[in-house]
Amino acid sequence: MAQRVSTSFLQRGEEHKRICVYDCRVENGKATQKFLESSGLDFNDFLKHLHKEFKIGSHETFVVATTDRTVLDFNKFEELQDGSTLYLLQHKNQALSVATEEQINYLPHYDTLIRSGMYEYYASEGQNSLPYALAELIDNALSATAKNTGVRTIEIRMMFDESLGKPAVIVLDNGCGMTSKQLNNWAVYRLSKFSRENSKFASQQEGYIRPDPVPRSLNSDISYFGVGGKQAAFYIGDSARMMSKPVNSPDVHELILSKDEFEKKEKNNEDIYSGRIKNRKPGDSKHIKNDDEHFLHALIAEESRKESFTAVVIMGVQPEHVTFLKKDFEVWVRQLAHIYHYYIHGVNGNDTRKNSRNSNQTKINIQITLREKPPKCPRVMDLRDVDNDMETLYINSAADTFEFKALTAQDGGTVEGVVRYHPFLYDRETYPKDPCAEQASPDADDDDDCANESGVQHQARGKKAIFDCFWNGRLIPYTTVSEFDWCTDKKSKLPAECYNRISGVLFTDDKFQVSTNKLTFMDLELKLKNKDTIFTRIVNGQKQRGHLQKEFTKWLENCHKKLDKQIQFKGYMETITRTEL
Amino acid sequence: MAQRVSTSFLQRGEEHKRICVYDCRVENGKATQKFLESSGLDFNDFLKHLHKEFKIGSHETFVVATTDRTVLDFNKFEELQDGSTLYLLQHKNQALSVATEEQINYLPHYDTLIRSGMYEYYASEGQNSLPYALAELIDNALSATAKNTGVRTIEIRMMFDESLGKPAVIVLDNGCGMTSKQLNNWAVYRLSKFSRENSKFASQQEGYIRPDPVPRSLNSDISYFGVGGKQAAFYIGDSARMMSKPVNSPDVHELILSKDEFEKKEKNNEDIYSGRIKNRKPGDSKHIKNDDEHFLHALIAEESRKESFTAVVIMGVQPEHVTFLKKDFEVWVRQLAHIYHYYIHGVNGNDTRKNSRNSNQTKINIQITLREKPPKCPRVMDLRDVDNDMETLYINSAADTFEFKALTAQDGGTVEGVVRYHPFLYDRETYPKDPCAEQASPDADDDDDCANESGVQHQARGKKAIFDCFWNGRLIPYTTVSEFDWCTDKKSKLPAECYNRISGVLFTDDKFQVSTNKLTFMDLELKLKNKDTIFTRIVNGQKQRGHLQKEFTKWLENCHKKLDKQIQFKGYMETITRTEL
Ligand SMILES: Nc1ncnc2c1ncn2[C@@H]1O[C@H](COP(=O)(O)OP(=O)(O)OP(=O)(O)O)[C@@H](O)[C@H]1O
Numbered sequence A, B: 001m002a003q004r005v006s007t008s009f010l011q012r013g014e015e016h017k018r019i020c021v022y023d024c025r026v027e028n029g030k031a032t033q034k035f036l037e038s039s040g041l042d043f044n045d046f047l048k049h050l051h052k053e054f055k056i057g058s059h060e061t062f063v064v065a066t067t068d069r070t071v072l073d074f075n076k077f078e079e080l081q082d083g084s085t086l087y088l089l090q091h092k093n094q095a096l097s098v099a100t101e102e103q104i105n106y107l108p109h110y111d112t113l114i115r116s117g118m119y120e121y122y123a124s125e126g127q128n129s130l131p132y133a134l135a136e137l138i139d140n141a142l143s144a145t146a147k148n149t150g151v152r153t154i155e156i157r158m159m160f161d162e163s164l165g166k167p168a169v170i171v172l173d174n175g176c177g178m179t180s181k182q183l184n185n186w187a188v189y190r191l192s193k194f195s196r197e198n199s200k201f202a203s204q205q206e207g208y209i210r211p212d213p214v215p216r217s218l219n220s221d222i223s224y225f226g227v228g229g230k231q232a233a234f235y236i237g238d239s240a241r242m243m244s245k246p247v248n249s250p251d252v253h254e255l256i257l258s259k260d261e262f263e264k265k266e267k268n269n270e271d272i273y274s275g276r277i278k279n280r281k282p283g284d285s286k287h288i289k290n291d292d293e294h295f296l297h298a299l300i301a302e303e304s305r306k307e308s309f310t311a312v313v314i315m316g317v318q319p320e321h322v323t324f325l326k327k328d329f330e331v332w333v334r335q336l337a338h339i340y341h342y343y344i345h346g347v348n349g350n351d352t353r354k355n356s357r358n359s360n361q362t363k364i365n366i367q368i369t370l371r372e373k374p375p376k377c378p379r380v381m382d383l384r385d386v387d388n389d390m391e392t393l394y395i396n397s398a399a400d401t402f403e404f405k406a407l408t409a410q411d412g413g414t415v416e417g418v419v420r421y422h423p424f425l426y427d428r429e430t431y432p433k434d435p436c437a438e439q440a441s442p443d444a445d446d447d448d449d450c451a452n453e454s455g456v457q458h459q460a461r462g463k464k465a466i467f468d469c470f471w472n473g474r475l476i477p478y479t480t481v482s483e484f485d486w487c488t489d490k491k492s493k494l495p496a497e498c499y500n501r502i503s504g505v506l507f508t509d510d511k512f513q514v515s516t517n518k519l520t521f522m523d524l525e526l527k528l529k530n531k532d533t534i535f536t537r538i539v540n541g542q543k544q545r546g547h548l549q550k551e552f553t554k555w556l557e558n559c560h561k562k563l564d565k566q567i568q569f570k571g572y573m574e575t576i577t578r579t580e581l
């Protein structure tokens, strides 16, 4: 987007007041329009000016009113802003014989930036929404490190040691960094990669290139709208300090957006969306003078040993966020581990039984630190070490898997899918339970209601949807797909409880759209359930010809016969415990 | 918000190019900063200028680079924009001994307005999202007509008669209208009623006054974020023409926002958020010259007989929307009737059996017209005449109701709630089915799965949540509350199927927050399930002292005994059909 430096920046201090006046006294015919310079004039001076300009007779009665028909007086005239439009009328309610036009501005309010996140990240079913804001910052770091040749490191540091400053959330990555032009672009709300100019010179522009398809769509290309970073920062706190050094540049670029600054600019009638990027040597923290930000000295000192990086420092963190982040450390770390499961562990996920080998992709380290005032120990967790996120639980309790692909007809969107079987063992289902869901809402285990009366069939998955859904490899937490035609127990000869022992996961590319908050898909289920969408079974990476539903039923039957330690034959009321297995 | 008329508007035509240059050659000490006027200069002239200004020795080697360290040459210099910052360096990668600052602008991209809605209104579970965009426009019309003394009329006109112009969606109301200042505010993204100046004069400002509590929170105050109208318009089409006449004003104010205009302004490097309001006589359509908009003449002709009004005319309607609006007329009209059920029918809803009297509130007429090219007949529907929206079905199949109130501890948010009993009659449940849900996804009736094996208990509500949720009287479609502790069958002695014969509705005030798209609550369930939230039974408008769960169980038991035509005693396997009832 063309970023015009407003001319007001170049002419600070000069106070204009130019008024546009329409002479509407004539009942028919065109109203004369004149621009009158009225800086320094009071209402009486202005009236004299009008008399002369519009040749008003000395005994003529007239009124001067705004376009909202408010008649001007001495005080109101003082309040008039530069560029206002006024009418010269015979009387207040005289009709306009000819239309007039007035110039207006409608710059988006700065709440666009600072309050956007407040109504974006919502909590659903006992889930706290804060991790989804943090995820936006991790998304950005993933994109930025996508082309790293070495290790990709993303750090989230919760700085809650009051002796070092006020609470701060820091997200750091060793990615490509931003040039000052890119940092400028970062601040532009809704400027997406699709419409961005990334160099100061047209001759050096690079357009957006869609990455090639990769398994599970783990392409690290998780930017889309040009809003995530800003929304997240202002959801978490009330200011964001960006510090970034692009590769091959000797300089660090630094930009602060803050609620206070916006409010001050508004109050002083300054350009709301105008600011300053500081360019400085890596390690140079001379500009940090405030004790509240003391920890920044250490952070900036780290810069010198980095080739390139981006650091997002969020301050003015909401107290309830600080409380949650401290108290529920395990909960939100686990939630992040779920969101980025496949980025952290690779295409096959965290198979601790090493049943599968993950491809040799560049490792992504996402490290979380929470630092409080000593003697409290800092808490440190690598997301890769989380072993109780839902994906890990699913993968490790699965005894067999069924893979498939879906291709949408209209736009060629592709979805990879996996269904897993969690068998019944001796006296219990192995379908994993979400430890947090139950904690958050103790009465949520009504999955068992039905089981109480009708046997085991609903104990496993219960009312839960089968499929979790990932977009470009990143979990979209509030969209689940309950089932497909071919994996439901309608008209099946298999016992219903088998259909309740499956979990699943869908991986879509970005032909499928997500909402700006990345919490939901726009129309995934509609598109997939469209009858022109083609599903195919995948075995060892190869497409299979067979009829999907038949293939699936066969697979499930097999799972049931080979893996379940208890088989209930449909129609019979007898239960056989197979001690031989 | 202070709306500064950018000075560039007053100085059209003058081309500035002022460059800020930092002399960074000195390794230590402060870099000198100078502003150089360089309009009209080529790179060589500029270099000469530099030599003089910074006293560069004639044999000295130096480079001139941007803050992104791009070394300037003849062509790049031509591309430099007004207000750019440059470095004078010994060599390209010389470190900055002292930090520099550069002025930037980060005006939100116009996609903020025109693409916002695209990723806001999403479709969930077979629901089409278009009605939710239309709802935003109805919300605005409801707010605008809140203080009408006479009848409140809201019209949605789908103009799909090609002989009268291109497809257009018109939303018309006979509300208070907008002054030109208010129309200007309308266009300001994220300017909410809480931060709005509604007069051109500070001395005439009226702040926002929260309406007094009313039953079911039907206060018509359904604005909150300052985004709805714009998002909706650009979701539906690609331009919005607002025409509005406030009471007591002789003028109609008219403003057009359009995608084309934004793109043109961007291309021509003009102020993106600058525009013109046209002020004109009611009925004056001289400015409508385009045949595509021919229908506007008739619309404008209607103005003369209106005291005040607002008309939103959306053009460039997406073809798939036109298709949907024509093809699924009944579906979306029904959906709107659901959303505004209590505004249309009053606090007790659409009780066609006239069991209850609705309060004598001002009537709200919401009329939908869809006009195609004759001989096709126009379709006209008053939302009040819709008799198959879910609320109507629930209300009319309910045999008894149980009312309650909830009060949240922290912020005093209030929720009114109703539970209804849908009895079992002879051979069938009377719990209503959503006719559209099944149509949209033919395999969604798996509610019956469980029933197949374990009897009738799950046939009624199935997996559906009990409560639909209304915010300030307006349905928030994607948030449902599955149940509360006190209305589940855990540990109850009553048969489980009774708990499956209830539907319910919650009415919250705006102490509860909704997301900007008004599709979901932010944290309704969390707040209500907080243990400090107090629930009380309401009987005949009076709070009851008793323990809610006991009261509810008693009520439910009563319903079961008195209303169900078949009673299944728990523990017994025998079923008694009571022919005496
Ligand atoms: N850590 C980072 N390293 C490098 N560039 C970054 C980083 N964070 C943000 N950016 C740049 O700033 C831009 C804006 O970020 P932001 O998160 O606000 O929006 P987005 O990522 O483009 O889209 P989305 O709304 O999907 O997040 C990014 O597209 C990217 O170019």
Ligand SMILES: Nc1ncnc2c1ncn2[C@@H]1O[C@H](COP(=O)(O)OP(=O)(O)OP(=O)(O)O)[C@@H](O)[C@H]1O
Pocket: B136, B139, B140, B141, B144, B173, B175, B176, B177, B178, B182, B185, B186, B191, B192, B193, B222, B223, B224, B225, B226, B227, B228, B229, B230, B310
């Ligand atoms: N039909 C109308 N009649 C009168 N004023 C209107 C009308 N439609 C919009 N407005 C004015 O324009 C403002 C902006 O409308 P918009 O729908 O964009 O945001 P909002 O209603 O303030 O908030 P929300 O995002 O919740 O819809 C409204 O607050 C109202 O003052």
Ligand SMILES: [Mg+2]
Pocket: A136, A139, A140, A222, A223, A224, A227, A228, A229
């Ligand atoms: Mg992002």
Ligand SMILES: [Mg+2]
Pocket: B136, B139, B140, B222, B223, B224, B227, B228, B229
């Ligand atoms: Mg609105």
